[in-house]
Amino acid sequence: MSDMMSTADAPRSPGRPRSIRADEAIIEATLDLLAEGSTIEALSIEAIAARAGVGKATIYRRWAGKDALLLDALRRLKGVLAQPAGHSVRDDLVLLVGAIGKNVDPRAEKIMPCLASAVNRSTDQFQLYQNIISPRRKLMREVLRRGIDEGVLRADIDVEVTMALLTGPMLIQRVLQWNPDLDEQALPERVVDAVLEGIRAR
Amino acid sequence: MSDMMSTADAPRSPGRPRSIRADEAIIEATLDLLAEGSTIEALSIEAIAARAGVGKATIYRRWAGKDALLLDALRRLKGVLAQPAGHSVRDDLVLLVGAIGKNVDPRAEKIMPCLASAVNRSTDQFQLYQNIISPRRKLMREVLRRGIDEGVLRADIDVEVTMALLTGPMLIQRVLQWNPDLDEQALPERVVDAVLEGIRAR
DNA sequence: GCGTTACGAGTCTGACCCGTATCGTATTGC
C-alpha cells in the first residue's frame, strides 16, 4: 500500500475502482486529527473513519493498520525545502535555520513534536523522520562546504557538529519551547551570528 | 496528594496509617514501566498496581488519577545537578553540556524523551519540565556570567541565546538521535569549543 | 476488645477500540 502509484499502470482490474476522494479524505482526516492535538497512539481508526466520512472497511482495504496509514500520511506532510539563494553564506544559514520546523502545511508545526516522541519507539518512524530531515541536513552541509571553499569559514571545522550547532537551538525552541523567554523570531539570526563569531573574548 | 509531607506533622488520624512502602512501590513501578518503553498514555493504573503488587484502590486512595500520579513520579525522578568546579569556564561548560539528559537515575534517560512529547499537550507537564530544567539553565547562566566577568567571554554576548546554543545540539542528539553518525561521547567538548571559537575564518 | 482506617485482591459497569463481516447500494468492464 505504500506506493499506490503502482496501481496507475496496472492492467486495470475489474469492478468498481477505488475512490481517490476516499484516499484523500482519509489522509486529510488523519493529519487533521493529529494537528488538533491527538497523540499518535491515541489516534484510532474509528475516529479517522468518522472524520473522513468513510467506513472502517474502506481504510482497512487500503492499509494494513494504523502504522501503515500513519507512515503514508506523514510522508504526505513534508513540505517544500527552503532554497538558499547562494549569495551570502550567512544569509543562507539564517534562511535554513529559520526554516527548521516550518513547512507549507501549517499542520506540520503541530504534528512534528508528537513525531519526536515516536522516534524512540518505532524503527519505521525513526526512518521516516530521518528521511524528512536528511535532505535538509544535506542542504545545510552544502552551504557550509561552500563557505569553507570560499574561505568565509575556517577549513578545520567539523561540518557535522556545526550543523548540530545551528539546528539544535532552533529545534529545542520550536519543539520543546525550551526557554519560554527566548525570542523565536530573532533566534535564527542570533544563532547564526553567534556560531559564526564565537563567544570567546579576543 | 502532591505534598505528602504534610501528613507528617498532622494531628495523627485514627486507624491504620498508610503504608510508606506502598507509596514507594507505586512510584517505582510507574518509573519502571516508563523506563521499559511504555508511553505515558499507554501507562494504565491497572498495570502500575499489578507491577507494584498493590490494589488499584490503594493508588486511587492517594492520587486523583494517572496525571497526578505521573506528576509525583516524575518529580521524584530528577537527579542531582552537576556541580561545575569553577576553575575553567570551558571545562565547566563541557561538564554542564555533558550532563544534559544525564541523571543519577538510569531510568531518566529512557523517560525523558517521552516527557518531551507531553510538554506540548499538558500545561502541568510543561511546568514540570520547566521546573526540572530551569535550575540547570541557571547553573549554566552563572558560568557564562562568570566568564564575562573574568573577561574570558565577550561582554556583548546574549547569555540566553548562548545557553540555547550550548544545550540545543546535545539535546537533539540525546532525545531525537538527530544525526545517528554524530559521536555523542565527544559532542560536549566539540560543541563548547566550537561555540567558544566560532566558525568564521579569520 | 473496639472503632477506624488501610491493605491486597478481586468484581462489576460502562467506555472505547480493533479487525472482520455483512448489509444494501454504486460504479466499472464486458
Next chain:
DNA sequence: GCAATACGATACGGGTCAGACTCGTAACGC
C-alpha cells in the same frame, strides 16, 4: 444485464481500561 469490486453503515466478538465497589484481613489509638 451481469460479474466483480467498490462504497458507507452497522453489527459483531474480543480485548483493555477507568473507577467504584466488595471481600476478608491487618494495623493503629484508645
